[in-house]
Amino acid sequence: MKKRKPYYFIIAALCFASVILSMFLPYLHLPEQEGVQEGYAIDYRTAALESNIIREVAKESGIAKSIVYNTAKNIVNGKDRETIEKRLKEEEYYIVDILSVRMDEKVTELERMGSLEERTFSFFGLIKLSIFVITILEQDIISAYLVIITLIMTVIISLVVGVKMLTTKDRKAYRSAKILSLTNILLSILGLLSINAISIGALQVQNFYKTNWGIGFFAIAVIHMLILILAIVGNMHEKFEGIVTWKMILRQKQLILMSIPFVLYALIFYYGPLVGWTMAFQNYKPASKNGQMWIAWEKFKALFSDFDFLLAFRNTVAMSVINLIFSFVFAIGFALLLNEVVNLKGKKFIQTVSYLPHFLSWIIVAAIVRNVLSIDGGIINELLVHWGVIRQPINFFAESKYFWWIVGFAVVWKETGWNSIIYLASITSISPDLYEAASIDGAGRFKKMIHITLPGIKSTIFVLLIINLGMIMNSGFEAQYQLKSDLIKSTAEVIDTYVLKKSFNQGADWSIGTAAGIFKSAISILLVSLANRIAKAFDQERLY
Amino acid sequence: MKRSRRKKSGFDIAFVIVNTIVLTIFCIVTLYPILNTLAVSFNEAVDTLTGGIHLVPRKFTLENYRTVFRTRTLMHSAYISVLRTVLGTLLHMVLTSLLAYVLSRKEFLFNRQVSLFYVLTMYVSGGMIPGLLLFKSIGLTNTFWVYIIPGAISAFNMIVIRTYMNGLPDSLVESAQVDGAGHFRIFLKIILPLCKPVLATIALFIAVGQWNAWFDVMIYNASRPDLSTLQYELMKLLSSVSQQSGDPNMAKHAANMVTPESIRAAATIVTALPIVCLYPFLQRYFVTGLTIGGVKE
Numbered sequence: 001m002k003k004r005k006p007y008y009f010i011i012a013a014l015c016f017a018s019v020i021l022s023m024f025l026p027y028l029h030l031p032e033q034e035g036v037q038e039g040y041a042i043d044y045r046t047a048a049l050e051s052n053i054i055r056e057v058a059k060e061s062g063i064a065k066s067i068v069y070n071t072a073k074n075i076v077n078g079k080d081r082e083t084i085e086k087r088l089k090e091e092e093y094y095i096v097d098i099l100s101v102r103m104d105e106k107v108t109e110l111e112r113m114g115s116l117e118e119r120t121f122s123f124f125g126l127i128k129l130s131i132f133v134i135t136i137l138e139q140d141i142i143s144a145y146l147v148i149i150t151l152i153m154t155v156i157i158s159l160v161v162g163v164k165m166l167t168t169k170d171r172k173a174y175r176s177a178k179i180l181s182l183t184n185i186l187l188s189i190l191g192l193l194s195i196n197a198i199s200i201g202a203l204q205v206q207n208f209y210k211t212n213w214g215i216g217f218f219a220i221a222v223i224h225m226l227i228l229i230l231a232i233v234g235n236m237h238e239k240f241e242g243i244v245t246w247k248m249i250l251r252q253k254q255l256i257l258m259s260i261p262f263v264l265y266a267l268i269f270y271y272g273p274l275v276g277w278t279m280a281f282q283n284y285k286p287a288s289k290n291g292q293m294w295i296a297w298e299k300f301k302a303l304f305s306d307f308d309f310l311l312a313f314r315n316t317v318a319m320s321v322i323n324l325i326f327s328f329v330f331a332i333g334f335a336l337l338l339n340e341v342v343n344l345k346g347k348k349f350i351q352t353v354s355y356l357p358h359f360l361s362w363i364i365v366a367a368i369v370r371n372v373l374s375i376d377g378g379i380i381n382e383l384l385v386h387w388g389v390i391r392q393p394i395n396f397f398a399e400s401k402y403f404w405w406i407v408g409f410a411v412v413w414k415e416t417g418w419n420s421i422i423y424l425a426s427i428t429s430i431s432p433d434l435y436e437a438a439s440i441d442g443a444g445r446f447k448k449m450i451h452i453t454l455p456g457i458k459s460t461i462f463v464l465l466i467i468n469l470g471m472i473m474n475s476g477f478e479a480q481y482q483l484k485s486d487l488i489k490s491t492a493e494v495i496d497t498y499v500l501k502k503s504f505n506q507g508a509d510w511s512i513g514t515a516a517g518i519f520k521s522a523i524s525i526l527l528v529s530l531a532n533r534i535a536k537a538f539d540q541e542r543l544y
Numbered sequence: 545m546k547r548s549r550r551k552k553s554g555f556d557i558a559f560v561i562v563n564t565i566v567l568t569i570f571c572i573v574t575l576y577p578i579l580n581t582l583a584v585s586f587n588e589a590v591d592t593l594t595g596g597i598h599l600v601p602r603k604f605t606l607e608n609y610r611t612v613f614r615t616r617t618l619m620h621s622a623y624i625s626v627l628r629t630v631l632g633t634l635l636h637m638v639l640t641s642l643l644a645y646v647l648s649r650k651e652f653l654f655n656r657q658v659s660l661f662y663v664l665t666m667y668v669s670g671g672m673i674p675g676l677l678l679f680k681s682i683g684l685t686n687t688f689w690v691y692i693i694p695g696a697i698s699a700f701n702m703i704v705i706r707t708y709m710n711g712l713p714d715s716l717v718e719s720a721q722v723d724g725a726g727h728f729r730i731f732l733k734i735i736l737p738l739c740k741p742v743l744a745t746i747a748l749f750i751a752v753g754q755w756n757a758w759f760d761v762m763i764y765n766a767s768r769p770d771l772s773t774l775q776y777e778l779m780k781l782l783s784s785v786s787q788q789s790g791d792p793n794m795a796k797h798a799a800n801m802v803t804p805e806s807i808r809a810a811a812t813i814v815t816a817l818p819i820v821c822l823y824p825f826l827q828r829y830f831v832t833g834l835t836i837g838g839v840k841e
Contacts, residue, residue, distance in 0.1 A: 060595075248653065254727050255652045262643045262697065266661055269694050272678045273670020334570065337563050352824050353571050356578070359819045361756035363779045364812050368577040377574070377595045413574065421831055444556040478759070503673050510673045517671030525667050 053102045061095050070097050087148050096488070163192040280515040286508075299515045309516060312498040315404070315491055320475040322408040324468050330412050331419035332461065336449055338420065339427050351424075354417025366482035369410045405480050422464065430456035463535060470531030473524045495520050567619055585609070585809035589802045608810035611802045617769070618777055618811065624688070625774040629754040633693035636750045637743060639697050644705035645731045650714075662699040676763060688771055691757070692765045697816075701746045709735060710744040744829035748822075778815050782808055 053281040075086045178224040305310050373396040381393035396402045434452050477496035484492035503513040580601050587601035647659050683691040720730045761776040
């Protein structure tokens with residue numbers, strides 16, 4: 001009996017999970033919190049109170065934070081000036097003005113973020129539709145039921161498809177099952193879009209600023225995403241040839257049991273952090289007790305209007321390209337030259353030496369690079385002055401134009417030998433007959449290297465090139481982190497160091513850091529799958 | 545053989561000479577900075593300040609090393625580094641190879657799903673802050689375990705090991721199963737011993753990664769100086785550019801005629817040494833192992 005993979009059981013199970021979750025949705029976004037009015041909405045002024053204005057004013061004026069907070073609270077509650085001033089010392093009166101101006105600014109900003117008119121994106125009219133429905137009916141209930149309806153549809157279709165696909169043997173039924181499963185995918189996409197649209201619409205209509213509202217939607221969105229992925233994978237997998245039986249599952253219970261801890265591990269340590277991506281859609285405050293403020297795509301907008309981030313993006317790509325070209329040229333050249341060394345002991349020695357820097361940490365390599373390029377007594381400056389190339393020693397770490405090349409050559413120094421391993425291995429697999437034939441034809445060593453060895457490793461070069469193109473968003477991080485300085489940050493900052501800076505320096509903004517991380521991941525995935533496609537098109541070994 | 549030697553042209557000889565020169569330069573460029581650091585670490589500190597130390601120490605001394613080995617924080621961090629390297633490598637090898645075994649069994653029904661589940665992790669990662677929050681919420685931060693548990697299984701290494709296992713004949717496992725051996729037994733007694741080359745390679749990679757790690761110390765354990773590793777201590781030492789007067793430790797060193805520069809050189813050598821001594825012996829493994837894991841022709 002041939003086996004069949006039970007994708008659709010998993011899909012159906014996930015669908016059930018999401019339905020059950022969405023049942024709880026109304027409870028998820030009705031937190032009973034202090035300061036939350038009318039169930040879930042909150043006014044902008046209270047939101048302004050929670051912003052960083054208090055901290056800033058307290059810092060600037062040197063007045064205790066609690067006093068500033070109470071003053072601000074009184075302003076928000078509309079107390080008249082006398083009552084407010086009663087609690088302050090005379091020399092502190094001026095903060096009342098400062099606070100009210102700042103709060104007004106904040107309120108305008110918040111209103112802008114929440115206002116409908118300024119939104120330019122539309123989600124195919126779904127937002128408008130959902131806003132319409134939400135304003136007519138009670139919002140939380142209708143959104144929940146909208147989701148539930150989509151999900152129930154998905155479940156029914158999944159089950160039908162699953163059962164059909166697993167039990168049928170005749171081609172016609174198989175084909176109709178296939179069509180149904182495609183519909184399933186389509187519905188999943190629709191479900192995802194509607195979830196997104198509903199949440200954004202709700203955000204705009206009801207001024208949601210302080211509710212746990214997004215969590216339920218996000219969880220469902222994630223589950224939907226999984227359904228989508230599984231459905232696609234299930235569709236790609238065309239070898240449905242037999243039937244899975246309980247007997248088969250029982251027979252390999254040991255393997256299944258063994259795999260469960262591994263699945264759990266990946267779920268916690270690799271997929272667990274993905275839940276944290278919600279942060280990018282919030283104005284995340286680590287110590288916030290009342291849940292986080294959901295702000296949809298605002299942080300992404302802020303990210304793309306941040307000039308530092310755009311610089312970091314440029315630097316990442318630039319350094320990746322430089323590193324890519326350098327590492328290819330040097331590693332291939334080195335492998336070719338090393339291959340021509342006849343003396344076996346010498347060859348072995350050079351190889352061993354060439355691997356050495358790979359085993360040093362970037363901390364050590366950065367120290368070495370700094371030493372070598374140092375303005376007083378660095379060997380490079382000494383040699384360049386000695387040979388008369390330059391008159392004065394160059395301070396390589398003071399000018400931004402050198403940084404990319406410093407990193408490039410540091411990578412070359414560290415990794416050339418290591419990268420050449422794969423080319424050397426592929427050279428050994430070239431048939432010796434070719435060399436012999438070439439010798440008989442009178443080709444010398446150099447000619448043989450160019451006309452036999454290099455073409456012989458062409459496919460290896462090609463595949464590695466494609467793989468590395470997929471990795472272009474990862475220009476490395478340790479090198480830049482260890483070598484950069486504030487003087488040259490316009491060329492030294494890469495996305496990873498930008499995230500680090502945003503997250504841990506003063507005024508830490510975890511949301512924007514996470515948003516940058518998501519952006520990087522998205523581009524990476526796109527590039528990798530593209531690279532994979534290309535490799536597949538050229539009939540090469542795939543990445544997965 | 546004779547024929548080809550006779551046919552060697554002038555151009556060929558020139559090529560061999562140029563090649564030798566290029567590779568010699570390559571070796572010099574690779575080795576010089578390291579040997580220079582070595583020389584500085586063995587040279588008398590005050591003498592180093594006058595400059596001009598290249599490959600050999602001018603005034604030989606062991607004082608720099610003595611100071612390094614006397615610094616309690618450095619020695620403690622070295623202990624932590626050794627511990628995390630040993631434990632981290634062991635755990636990683638056990639878990640990753642076990643997963644590779646499970647996924648190399650072709651009869652396993654969920655083979656493709658679990659594989660895909662892991663392969664996806666190579667491309668999607670939550671990122672720094674979400675990871676930090678997760679580790680914090682499950683109580684991993686500010687503990688030793690944050691060094692070894694989060695990275696204990698790697699999809700890439702799993703694939704490398706699995707590819708190797710797939711190359712082993714199926715009959716090995718089948719005959720053992722006929723004899724009534726369970727999967728754990730087969731894995732331990734039959735498969736593992738046969739995978740020695742690839743396991744040695746991966747173990748070396750992991751050990752190097754563990755030994756050289758500093759970022760996790762900085763992010764997760766910055767408030768626990770007793771869990772600091774050698775690399776991180778070295779980083780702090782290197783980045784404290786001539787803060788001689790402010791640092792009481794350094795002031796003490798100054799009395800011993802030791803300068804920060806020399807201390808740094810000695811600490812760098814101490815940090816690099818274990819791995820540098822180890823890798824030549826594993827070279828034949830990682831060259832073959834890397835070829836298996838890498839692109840196949």
